[in-house]
Amino acid sequence: MLYLSRRVDFSAMHSYRIPEWTEERNKSVFGLCSNPSGHGHDYKLEVMVKGNLNQKSGIVVNTVDIKNVVGKIIDQELDGKFLNKEHPYFIKHIPTTENLVKYLWDMISRSLVDCELHRLRLYENPYLYSEKVEGEGNMVHLTRKYHFSAAHRLHSDELNEEENLKLFGKCNNPFGHGHNYYLDVCVNGIPDAVTGMIIDLSYLDEIVETFALNKLDHKHLNLDVEEFKGLNPTSEVVAKVVYDMLAPYLPNLHKIGLWETEKNYFEYFGPNGVK
The missing domain is CATH 3.30.479.10 (6-pyruvoyl tetrahydropterin synthase/QueD)
Known part of the structure; x- marks a missing residue:
């Protein structure tokens, strides 16, 4: 096919x-x-x-x-x-x-x-x-894109200094480095028969801003964000952490997409991995 x-x-x-x-x-x-x-x-x-x-x-x-x-x-x-x-x-x-x-x-x-x-x-x-x-x-998906700027350092406590440097290169810089991240928040459902919507966009914006963007924007993920304590904030991990931040408030959350750069994109579909 x-x-x-x-x-x-x-x-x-x-x-x-x-x-x-x-x-x-x-x-x-x-x-x-x-x-x-x-x-x-x-x-x-x-x-x-x-x-x-x-x-x-x-x-x-x-x-x-x-x-x-x-x-x-x-x-x-x-x-x-x-x-x-x-x-x-x-x-x-x-x-x-x-x-x-x-x-x-x-x-x-x-x-x-x-x-x-x-x-x-x-x-x-x-x-x-x-x-x-x-x-x-009749299922429809709706995706809203958001932006935040943040710094991170790629460093795993499970690896030694030499292994971290070999694996992550410049991204292992002790001071960190930064990105303009773009966040795709995707919800799904059957459009309401009256409003035609899956979700109230103003509610979606409020939830994403309150429970994700306010914690991440203009922060150093390793140093400033509680949710990354003990974690290596790779973009794979960031996508998962953001999903976990939002899921309690968005029962119809389908996936999180994260653009680290225009060339690097990551998706997380939740613990059940339902695509």
Whole structure:
């Protein structure tokens, strides 16, 4: 089985509002997104399909065909539209990122030829995307990206000085070194039938800031953060520690992704390792 992807971009407007609610309640739940005038995004949709290799052509499917199928749906239904006012489905269902990826899954999966839809990932902006994967029913994943700056020293108490220096090199500098970390916090669930959301983003932001960022940002992980006492703060360990920081407050936490640099990325799926 081979997997391939194609990206399709579009622009659209939306608003998060429930007409039966008071203005105060809409603002409380949806924040700035409740503006009745709407707001907009440049969306990026990553479409991953799977299929068997055609021995004659050497391809599974022409990616231009994927672009044409998906592009037709996007052009006719979403691009350049105020979704709440111009799309029949989203007049009745709030066009959250989660609801959008669900709707697009249904439309695209029935339209593909010579391949099957494996995954859809819809970026609302560089810091927020929703994702749907085959075989997971109505489950949707939502990932929010955060940033913190910190220093650490890679040094294991289980190794001697020579072994640490050989294994970690410059990263074993006794004074430490630093990174601009980017943290991907991924939750999953079935979008709420009323709000269209998996989680209140303001609540997610509050939890991540209170129990992770405030402890990590502008800190030396070895020296300043209680959770790293006795631990070697490799990025693998940082991802696990952050998961453990957040899991008690986010029962639908799916995984933690950690970008140490643009080249180095790490994921932790929790103690059960369910991917």
